Amino acid sequence: MSVRSSRRRKKAPPDAESLRAELAALLPPRLGDAARAYDRFVGAASLELEADAKAFAAHHAACKAALAHIEVLIKLxxxxxxxxxGPEASGAEPGAELGDDLGRLIAEARAHLAADLASELLDGETADPDSLDDDHEQD
Known part of the structure; x- marks a missing residue:
């Protein structure tokens, strides 16, 4: 038995059209699941979030991660x-044609988080600026 015949052949990657069709069927329900999970997380955490900067920073980071996940799902x-x-055939990034809806959603989420932070600060809690993530992407 030769070395070549004993090796398993790698499965050929799917062609782009097959991959597109598979993702088009698979991802929309996942997007809905992710959006509902984000909504539950934000709603539950706003009621139970302790009034300290570390808990808020952790909550803020988790919200940013969830929104990034949702954004990637939308692009895909x-x-x-x-x-x-389409635009991808010319080498553009997948999802580059996104409209203002996603930007508006992200802006609203950031405003909500900023309002929560302001409320916490006005209630007498002091936040450590170094513990908060100020990394805001600007388009």
């Missing part, structure tokens, strides 16, 4: 549902 869904000759 848009890419999967786009025709093959």
């Amino acid at each position: 869904i848009r890419w999967a549902e786009a025709p093959a000759a």
Whole structure:
């Protein structure tokens, strides 16, 4: 038995159209699940969040991670549902054609988090600026 015949052949990667079709069917329900989970997390945490800077910073970081996950799902869904000759065929980043809806959603979430922080600070809690994540992406 030769070395070549004993090795398993790697499965060929799916072609782009097959991958698009698979993702177009798989991801939309996952996006809904992620959005509902984010909503539950934000709602539950706002009621139970302790009034300290570390807990708020951890909550803020978790919210940012969840929104980033949702953003990636949206980009992948848009890419999967786009025709093959769309903007991606020219080398543009998948999801580059996103409209203002996602930007508005992110801005609203950031405003909500900023309002929560302001409320905490006005209630007499002092936050350690170094513990808060001020890394805001600007488009």
